[in-house]
Amino acid sequence: MTKEVLILPFQTFYDSRYGRVEHSKRIAEQLKKNLDRKIVPYPIPVLLSHESKGGKYGEIKALRIKDEGLAADIEFTSEGEKLIKSGRYDFLSPAYHDNYINKTTGQEEGPTLLEISLTPIPAQPGMQRITLTDADGEHNLITWNVEIDIETAYGNNDKGAKRMAENANDFAVVKRYEEELAALKTQNKQFEEKLKAQEETLTKQFDEQIKEKDGQIKKLSDDLETMQKEKHTMHVQQWSDGWLAKSKAPALVKMLADKLVEDPNQEKFFESILETSTTVPTKRYVGLSDSEEAPKGVDIDKLAKTFAGVEVK
Secondary structure, three states, X not given: OEEEEEEEEOEEEEEOOOEEEEEOHHHHHHHHHHHHOOOOOOOOEEEEOOEOOOOOOEEEEEEEEOOOEEEEEEEEOHHHHHHHHHOOOOEEEEEEEOOOEOOOOOOEOOOEEXXXXXXXXXXXXXXXXXXXXXXXXXXXXXOOOOOOOHHHHOOOOHHHHHHHHHHHHHHHHHHHHHHHHHHHHHHHHHHHHHHHHHHHHHHHHHHHHHHHHHHHHHHHHHHHHHHHHHHHHHHHHHHHHHHHHOOEOHHHHXXXXXXXXXXXXXXXXXXXXXXXXXXXXOOOOOOOOOOOOOOXXXXXXXXXXXXXXXXXX
């Protein structure tokens, strides 16, 4: 009986022997093309566990590309049907060469289907069994097995077998590099996390130091301002004493000195006032020594204001 089954779903998976395996539409198209061209000089058989010594249990009649993958029209022999129905061999395993050498021309032909085997041990995860019914002989293949034995499947093509082995080594190298790359990415991520933590710690410490320095700067600024005020007060006192020594009216000098404390920029203006103001005469009282006080009742400040032209109240 001839039935259509899906033998090569479009997918990517990993095999311990070949590393990363990708079955794309491009590969499926090449497999179909080479089958149609009869590149392999024999009908593509259905074998048992990739061994030809037991003969064939079916034959591939055609390949067709579907949305989900590559399908095959398989004509099983009666012995093949019995094996499937018995449950002893209930999976399919397609075997193809990735770059088959044409035995007639010596040309490299690319991916080429060599055989499909019945097997009890699927190598690819997610495999489902082939089922055949006694009523109509129908069978259903959900997925496939990628189990490939280089020595048995490609023993008749030494160059092809050697190339397959080389490709297997290439897959192993690629897988090792992928694992090393993954390890480096993990290390890089750990380093970035550590660097980020250190950066956050340093930023926090820097902010605390800046805050502390700001406090110190404010204190120094306040201290400087206090010192400047004290210095200015002393200057005003000396300024006031100087004008009093020039016999200027004390009330006027004091009034201007108080204003000068509040506004240092008025010093020149106040000096011009004092320079043009009346000088208070020194009045001595008869019979008094320099150490004696003036008689009570004499208001020196009022007298100074009078001489200075300040209204006396």
